Amino acid sequence: MGGDDINDLDPATAIAIVTGVIQEWLTRNGAGIFQPDKTIPDLPPKGYAISPAHYENLCTFVEKRLAEITHRRVVLDRDWRDSHYNTTMGSYRAAVVVILLHAPPVPPVQVAGP
Numbered sequence: 001m002g003g004d005d006i007n008d009l010d011p012a013t014a015i016a017i018v019t020g021v022i023q024e025w026l027t028r029n030g031a032g033i034f035q036p037d038k039t040i041p042d043l044p045p046k047g048y049a050i051s052p053a054h055y056e057n058l059c060t061f062v063e064k065r066l067a068e069i070t071h072r073r074v075v076l077d078r079d080w081r082d083s084h085y086n087t088t089m090g091s092y093r094a095a096v097v098v099i100l101l102h103a104p105p106v107p108p109v110q111v112a113g114p
Contacts, residue, residue: 009070014097021065022093025058036090048089055085062096072103 023034031048039047040055050058059076066074076099084092 014100017069018093018096018100021062025061036088038089040085040089066100067106071106072100073106074100074103
């Protein structure tokens with residue numbers, strides 16, 4: 001992001017951030033590197049073999065990490081999750097980017113002083 005204004009998130013930066021967050025999850029879960037043509041549920045080499053339970057974990061992780069990084073409220077609701085499970089990781093990333101670019105800002109947490 002170019003500055004402190006949350007509205008300055010451009011598509012290229014959003015793609016880079018989302019790719020990094022997905023890669024972080026893949027690495028933590030021993031699933032390898034981000035490959036946009038690999039499918040989410042299919043077995044290797046075609047896909048990542050991500051089970052429905054692990055997919056839920058991925059979506060929740062993406063929501064939380066994007067909120068931490070961008071200070072935007074990214075919500076991947078049940079219908080969204082269901083409609084993106086049987087797709088490629090590249091399509092999943094693109095759909096997350098669209099949500100991120102339209103997500104409202106999350107107000108910063110105010111910590112009470114001593």
